[in-house]
Amino acid sequence: MLKPSIKLLKLSMLAFACSASSGVIAADMQYKDQQNLHDIAASVSAERIGSDIQTLVDFGTRHTLSETKSDTRGIGAARRWIKAEFEKISAQCGGCLEIIEVSDTISGEKRIPHPVEVVNIVAIQRGSTEPNRMVMMSGDIDSRVSDVMDFTSDSPGANDNASGVAGVIEAARVLSKYKFNGSVVYAALSGEEQGLFGGKILTAHAQKNNWQVHGVLNNDMIGNITGINGVTDNTTARIFSEGTRVVETKAQARTRRFTGGEVDSASRNLARYIDTVADRYIPNLDTMLVYRLDRFARGGHHRPFNDAGFAAVRIMETNEHYDRQHQDLRTENGITYGDTIDGVDFDYAAKLTSLNAVTMASMAWAPAPPKDVKITGAVKASTSISWQKSNDDTIAGYKIYWRYTSEPQWQFSKYVGNVADFTLENVVIDNYYFGISSVSHDGFESPVVFPGDVGSFDHNIK
Numbered sequence: 001m002l003k004p005s006i007k008l009l010k011l012s013m014l015a016f017a018c019s020a021s022s023g024v025i026a027a028d029m030q031y032k033d034q035q036n037l038h039d040i041a042a043s044v045s046a047e048r049i050g051s052d053i054q055t056l057v058d059f060g061t062r063h064t065l066s067e068t069k070s071d072t073r074g075i076g077a078a079r080r081w082i083k084a085e086f087e088k089i090s091a092q093c094g095g096c097l098e099i100i101e102v103s104d105t106i107s108g109e110k111r112i113p114h115p116v117e118v119v120n121i122v123a124i125q126r127g128s129t130e131p132n133r134m135v136m137m138s139g140d141i142d143s144r145v146s147d148v149m150d151f152t153s154d155s156p157g158a159n160d161n162a163s164g165v166a167g168v169i170e171a172a173r174v175l176s177k178y179k180f181n182g183s184v185v186y187a188a189l190s191g192e193e194q195g196l197f198g199g200k201i202l203t204a205h206a207q208k209n210n211w212q213v214h215g216v217l218n219n220d221m222i223g224n225i226t227g228i229n230g231v232t233d234n235t236t237a238r239i240f241s242e243g244t245r246v247v248e249t250k251a252q253a254r255t256r257r258f259t260g261g262e263v264d265s266a267s268r269n270l271a272r273y274i275d276t277v278a279d280r281y282i283p284n285l286d287t288m289l290v291y292r293l294d295r296f297a298r299g300g301h302h303r304p305f306n307d308a309g310f311a312a313v314r315i316m317e318t319n320e321h322y323d324r325q326h327q328d329l330r331t332e333n334g335i336t337y338g339d340t341i342d343g344v345d346f347d348y349a350a351k352l353t354s355l356n357a358v359t360m361a362s363m364a365w366a367p368a369p370p371k372d373v374k375i376t377g378a379v380k381a382s383t384s385i386s387w388q389k390s391n392d393d394t395i396a397g398y399k400i401y402w403r404y405t406s407e408p409q410w411q412f413s414k415y416v417g418n419v420a421d422f423t424l425e426n427v428v429i430d431n432y433y434f435g436i437s438s439v440s441h442d443g444f445e446s447p448v449v450f451p452g453d454v455g456s457f458d459h460n461i462k
Contacts, residue, residue, distance in 0.1 A: 030415075032443025036178070036365075037281045037358045043174045044357060046350035052166035053223070053349075055081065057156040057341050062143040064194045065116055065151035075190065078141055079119055082188045085169050086123040093176040097186075098124040104201045111148055111194040118191040120198045123172055127182040127364060129394065135215040135363045136185035137171050137356045138199070139164025140192040140301055143339070146328045148193060153328065158341040160325055161192070163223035167353035174357050180364035181394060182214075192220075192301050193326075199304035207308060214457050215270045215363055215447070216312035218302035222352040223344035227319025234348045236286050237278075237355070240300075240314040241271035242293040244454065247309045252453045259375075260405065260433060261454035263291060266311035266369075266447070269435065269455065272409055273447040274313065277359045285351055288318060289408055295320075309459035311447075315352060366444035367395045370436050371458060375451035377429030385451065386421035387436055396441040400424065401448050402432040410448060415439065 056062065059081075060073040067074025083099060090097035100122050107115040121141075127133060143157025144150070156162075165188050172186040191197030199218075206213055225234040243263050244256065256262065271289050278287045294300050294314055305312035321343065329338035370387040377383035385400060397418040401410040416422040435448035435455065449455050 031280070031445075033280070034362070034443065037362060040174055040178075040361050041281050041354040041358050044170055044350045044354045046346040048173070049163075049166045049170050049349050049353060050344075050346035052085075052169055053158055053162045053341060053344055053346070056162035056165060057158050061151065061153065061155040062141055062157055063151035063155055064112065064118065064142045064191045064197075065149070068117075075142060079121055079188075079190070082121045082141065082165065082169065086121065086172060086186070089169075089172050089176050090123070096125055096176050097172065098126060100124070102202050102205045104197075106191065106197050109195055112191070112197070118197045118201060120190055120202050121188040122202065123186040125172070125176060125180070125184040125186070127180050127184075129181045130368065130392075131183050132210065133182040133212045133214060133368050134185050135182065135217070135360045136187055136213060137168050137217045137219065137360060138187040138189050138301055139166075139168045139219045140198070141165055141188050141190050142193050144193040144326055146326060148326075156329075156338065156340050158339050158344050159223045160221050160339050161219075163221060163344055163349045164219035167219050167222055167349060167356060170350070170353050171357040171360070175361060178361065180361065182364040182368070184360050184364050189301050196299060196301055196304050199301040203304045203308045203310070206310070212368070213305070213310045213459065214369060215359075216302055216305045216310055217274070217356050217359060218300055218312060218314045219316065219352065219356060220300045220314060221316045221320065221325075223346070223349040224317045224321055224324065225319070225345045225348050226321060226343075228322045229319060231319045233319055234345060234351070235284050236288060236318040237352055238288045238290050238314075238316055238318050239271045239274055240290045240292055240294050240316075241265070241267040242306055243268055243291060245309055246307055248454070255452065256454050259452065261450055261452065264433060264435070264450035264455050266449070266455060266457045267306060267313055269448045269450060270311045271313050273363070274315070274355065274359050275409065277362060278355055281358045282351060282355050285355065287355070311457055311459075315356065317348070317352075362444055363446065365440065365442065366446045367392050367438035367440050369446040369449045369457040370398060370438055371456070373436055373449050373451045373455065375429070375434055381428065382423050382425045383427050383429040383432075383434060384421065384423040385434060385436060389418070389420040390438065394440045396439050399437050399439050399445065400434065401437065402427065402434045404431065405433050410435065
């Protein structure tokens with residue numbers, strides 16, 4: 001039996017202390033443990049991930065501008081191999097994966113001056129009841145060396161980002177053995193190093209096809225455990241998430257100024273959801289919620305989805321090693337440079353892949369996050385929350401969450417049944433942030449939704 005994490009123990013003690021001292025309704029921390037999620041976490045294979053990373057490394061370079069005709073070298077060969085792996089997985093699950101290429105020709109850009117076809121390989125495992133509701137795991141196919149325009153030199157890209165692509169393929173192997181209510185998308189994206197073009201192309205495709213993407217889990221470097229700072233640690237990971245949507249209107253920003261929500265975008269609450277999953281189902285892993293779109297002044301393939309209003313986060317290692325990123329293969333002054341496979345810890349990559357797989361399974365089995373969430377309570381001794389009651393018959397009811405405004409995670413909760421509104425008596429709105437989740441009959445919960453446009457998981461909110 002798994003031991004409860006220190007984080008959850010602290011959370012429980014804080015909830016008890018707050019309820020005892022302030023008269024607040026005691027926190028309802030009850031959660032139905034899901035054996036299937038434990039099984040999914042345990043099914044991820046470090047050996048298979050290591051083998052896939054080696055295969056990707058063996059293509060020599062996967063630079064966006066590299067060879068596309070060869071069967072053994074370049075990004076074209078890598079794309080075809082990834083597609084073939086998805087096809088093998090689909091054959092084993094009776095054709096459960098819809099495998100598509102989502103592409104566009106890019107030219108006239110600083111890093112893509114001449115026409116190049118940027119191709120994403122995407123596998124969709126359609127949900128049985130809500131096939132257009134999706135959660136996605138992504139990784140980047142392409143690699144680079146010191147000169148971002150050098151498309152001929154060997155560029156293994158073992159950690160950046162064969163590790164992420166291998167994780168996507170492995171997640172598909174494991175999750176394809178199950179059936180979900182919502183859809184799960186496995187995306188191998190191209191053109192990241194040249195300007196996030198693969199993500200931009202897939203985002204446009206999602207918008208055109210009206211995909212209801214409720215979460216993008218972008219995995220970019222999930223295999224390194226020893227950082228440039230001298231720290232070796234295989235027990236932590238980072239989750240980057242933006243605080244407010246970049247597509248927020250001036251009117252929405254004004255409302256947020258007076259009602260709060262700077263740290264409660266859909267992306268931020270997706271990150272909290274992943275953090276909770278880690279505590280419950282991934283042994284020996286503590287995730288760090290980083291309140292930033294990405295690393296300081298840097299970017300990743302979740303950003304195009306954020307730019308369109310989707311909930312999207314970056315999952316990655318805690319300690320980066322810059323000598324192993326974007327480097328020509330060489331040794332200088334006794335220092336070895338280059339992103340080679342000996343710098344990848346397969347067990348750690350498997351751990352982070354498990355986190356992705358369990359999160360996606362949980363979200364796909366759970367109902368969709370509540371819509372049209374509203375809150376009132378100014379100058380009152382109580383707080384009232386309302387939402388659009390869904391006609392989804394998998395929903396057993398809804399659960400209200402709240403926390404002190406300075407706390408990173410939800411502290412208190414109350415299951416309120418299958419209703420469309422509820423009033424928390426003697427809980428003063430001024431002192432807390434609030435949210436609500438949907439709960440299935442099997443006990444699966446959606447991410448928490450903060451009231452108003454700021455927290456909505458509907459990317460089209462205006």
